[in-house]
Amino acid sequence: MESRRNMFFSYKKDPEKLPDIQKLITLAEEQGFVVVDDYKEANIIVGVGGDGAFLQAVRKSGFRDDCLYVGVTDEVEASLYCDFHIHDTEKMIEAIQTAGVEVRRYPVIDVHIDGESHFKCLNELSVRSSIIKTLVMDVHIDDLHFETFRGDGIVVSTPTGSTAYNRSLNGAVVDPRIPCMQVNEMASLNNNQFRTLGSSFILHSDRKLTLSIPQDGNNYPVIGLDNEALSIQNIQNIEVEMTGSIIKTVKLKNNSFWHKVQRTFL
Numbered sequence: 001m002e003s004r005r006n007m008f009f010s011y012k013k014d015p016e017k018l019p020d021i022q023k024l025i026t027l028a029e030e031q032g033f034v035v036v037d038d039y040k041e042a043n044i045i046v047g048v049g050g051d052g053a054f055l056q057a058v059r060k061s062g063f064r065d066d067c068l069y070v071g072v073t074d075e076v077e078a079s080l081y082c083d084f085h086i087h088d089t090e091k092m093i094e095a096i097q098t099a100g101v102e103v104r105r106y107p108v109i110d111v112h113i114d115g116e117s118h119f120k121c122l123n124e125l126s127v128r129s130s131i132i133k134t135l136v137m138d139v140h141i142d143d144l145h146f147e148t149f150r151g152d153g154i155v156v157s158t159p160t161g162s163t164a165y166n167r168s169l170n171g172a173v174v175d176p177r178i179p180c181m182q183v184n185e186m187a188s189l190n191n192n193q194f195r196t197l198g199s200s201f202i203l204h205s206d207r208k209l210t211l212s213i214p215q216d217g218n219n220y221p222v223i224g225l226d227n228e229a230l231s232i233q234n235i236q237n238i239e240v241e242m243t244g245s246i247i248k249t250v251k252l253k254n255n256s257f258w259h260k261v262q263r264t265f266l
């Protein structure tokens with residue numbers, strides 16, 4: 001962390017939590033960091049709150065690959081993206097002073113909607129019907145028309161997102177050292193006309209997944225990009241791929257992804 005000195009804090013302006021955040025800012029300054037008001041000037045971006053706050057910090061700062069993201073939780077529960085607890089200042093100081101910090105790279109998925117808008121996701125892309133009717137999507141893997149889905153929606157998750165929405169849909173937890181995307185269905189309707197694989201599947205990072213939405217009246221699904229929702233009318237094609245985008249975060253000793261999974265779920 002020696003050469004990285006400009007730190008930006010991203011947090012919800014909750015008056016109850018401000019005193020703790022102020023203590024954190026003071027600690028950072030005492031340790032020689034320059035706390036900046038503009039994330040563009042930062043090379044360390046700290047998301048304070050929990051996994052949701054970390055996802056917001058990454059999204060709002062534009063998924064920068066030239067800075068280090070740090071997650072600090074203020075909740076009792078362990079968090080998958082947060083290596084520090086807001087009250088565990090000793091651990092933070094130790095990490096800074098002993099250089100006991102390695103960089104860990106988390107793969108991110110790239111989403112193109114109708115060849116125009118481009119978005120990134122750290123947890124997942126979710127495409128859900130915004131009305132009570134089922135949503136139909138043609139699922140293509142590269143150039144192969146793989147299946148026609150009809151149901152509530154589809155979730156495409158990254159490895160670090162595999163412990164979130166994907167896991168609630170019985171998807172597998174995936175090691176983030178494997179850059180890949182997991183495709184999972186939400187309440188698919190299976191009958192003689194519509195048939196889907198019925199289980200989640202994992203795609204290599206060099207594959208492209210395309211979800212094509214027929215213009216049948218239900219073509220304005222809710223698009224979830226981690227914890228942000230987009231509502232776009234007349235969507236035709238959603239392309240999802242991994243182009244090598246990553247975000248960097250801290251890795252403390254004895255705190256691998258699998259330590260966190262164990263701590264959170266077992």
Ligand code: NAP
Pocket residue numbers: 049050051052053055075078079080123124160161162163164165166168225226227
């Ligand atoms: P939220 O709906 O308030 O909370 C969702 C929960 O998921 C929170 O406990 C959050 O942790 C946790 N979480 C977030 N990312 C995680 C990860 N990678 N691994 C394990 N747990 C994770 O929304 P939020 O806090 O802003 O988080 C957004 C995420 O919620 C979405 O990206 C999606 O994955 C997930 N989600 C899940 C479902 C579901 O399981 N049915 C439905 C919608 C969304 P914190 O409390 O530390 O924030």
